[in-house]
Amino acid sequence: MDLEEILTRGVAEIITKEELLEKLRSGRTLRLKMGFDPSKPNLHIGHYVGLRKIRQLQDLGHTVVLIVGDWTAQIGDPSGRDESRTMLDPETVRANADTYMQQFFRVVDRSRTEVRWQSEWFGKFTLADVFNLTSRFTLGQMMAHETFRKRYEQGLPLSLMELLYPLLQAYDSIAVEADVEFGGTDQKFNILAGRELQRMLGKEPQNVFLVPLLVGLDGRKMSKTFNNTIDLVDPPEEMYGKIMSMGDDVIIEYFILTTDVPMAEIEEMEREMKAGRVNPRDLKMRLARELITQLYDAEAARKAEEEFVRVFQRRELPSEMPQFRLTEPKNIVDLLVEAGLAASKSEARRLIQQGGVKLNEEVISDIEATIALTEPAVLRVGKRRFVQLVP
Incomplete structure (x- = not known):
């Protein structure tokens, strides 16, 4: 894939493309920043869109700088949300980060990636540092953030801690000396804040590289x-x-x-x-x-x-499926949960009421049904989830 296609295919916006082209043609190794908040354990195909872009530029000889947002994850990025997030404890953030990195390096070359944790710099932050950072941005600038503005206008909770999120992400770019920062279109405000902070501090401003937000399988927001x-x-x-x-x-x-x-x-x-x-x-x-x-x-x-x-x-059964031992009669709702086919009893009841549960291809419609076995049977939920029940 040539450089022009890398900078146009699957790209929403580059600020500015001319600046970035000049950097790429300068012959120096660029620092390509991408951050993630390990607030949940898994990356999805929407994240893959941005990861592919940084891999394409990494293959041209540039360095990826992966920011593990172990501080901002405890706040949670408020972009696009109409309510405050629950703060995560450091242990959950660390566990999620470990699984994130395993997935990240399925796409990005580990040998050409620099992994940095926000705690490297924010762990040393003093109150004076916080004052210095916050003094560089105004409340008016923060309220230009679409999410902040909507929540304020609707009278919804908006904490001072959440207002800090874009500033912390911006400071990451100072800490790692980013040349380019990548993100989805919902990250435009935060990444521009980093570009502005670099300019304020006399640094060369990073370029903003935005990729589209991939829709989910049903056409709605991927979630x-x-x-x-x-x-x-x-x-x-x-x-x-x-x-x-x-x-x-x-x-x-x-x-x-x-x-x-x-x-x-x-x-x-x-x-x-x-x-x-x-x-x-x-x-x-x-x-x-x-x-x-x-x-x-x-x-x-x-x-x-x-x-x-x-x-x-062909409507045949899968060649392999998990097994669940059913040694005594059990209510179908309890069975779905224990067999791992439903996350909760309420979900199990909903699946049954919607006609999505079958035993040996016979629909089970009664949430009070009791399942007892004399021989192996196949319990199926929806189109893709199967469990073999064995007595």
């Missing part, structure tokens, strides 16, 4: 709340099934943002799909193979496709 994410740790079979369940209207966007399929080929796919000359199912299968090959390998993609065809096209 665990909506159960519409593809996590980087999803097994290949599950990843394949999720991609096949996505809406047809997001196929092209996923090809552009998450694969290396040439743009000319993607544009042809779009024309063929609009004309009705290609089945969207076939494009999803291609997309699934591309993504799984990138995140695992071609053999994993082949096996995942075989499994999908067996289970969803």
Whole structure:
């Protein structure tokens, strides 16, 4: 992929592109900053969009600087949220960070990455440092942040601690001497704050590199709340099934943002799909193979496709599934939770009431049903979750 395509394909905005091009052509090694707050344990395919970009520039010889937001994660980025986050304890943040980095380095080259923890500099911050930092920005500037402004106008809680978040992220750029900072479009305010702080302190301002926010499988915002994410740790079979369940209207966007399929080929796919000359199912299968090959390998993609065809096209059972020993009669709600097919009893009841629970392909509609076995059986929830029950 040439430099022009790196700076245009799947890119929402660069501030400024001319400055960045000049830096890239200068011959010096740039410091490419990307931060993450380990507030949850898993990265999803939306994060993958930005990770691919920094990997592409890393392959040109530049250094990735990964900021582990062990301080800001305890606050939680308020961007796009209409309520305050619950503060996390340091142990949870550290555990999440460990899993994040394992996933991060499935995409980015570890040998050319500098990992920095915010506690390196914020652990030494004094009250005088806080005063010095906060004095450089006004309340008016903070209220230009769309999330802050909306919450204030709606009379919703907005803590002073949350107002500090963009300033702390901005100071990260000072601490690591960032040349470019990457993020989604929802990070524009915070990254621009870093650029402005560098200018105030007489440093060369970082460039802002923004990538689009990838929508979830159902076309809404990608979020665990909506159960519409593809996590980087999803097994290949599950990843394949999720991609096949996505809406047809997001196929092209996923090809552009998450694969290396040439743009000319993607544009042809779009024309063929609009004309009705290609089945969207076939494009999803291609997309699934591309993504799984990138995140695992071609053999994993082949096996995942075989499994999908067996289970969803031939209506056969999966070749492998977890087992749960049922030695005595058990209420179906309790069974779903204990077998790991529902996260809670309320979710189990909802699944049953929606007709999503089957035992040996017979729908179970009664939340009071008792399940007893004399021989092995298959308990199924939705299209992709199976457990073999054994007496």
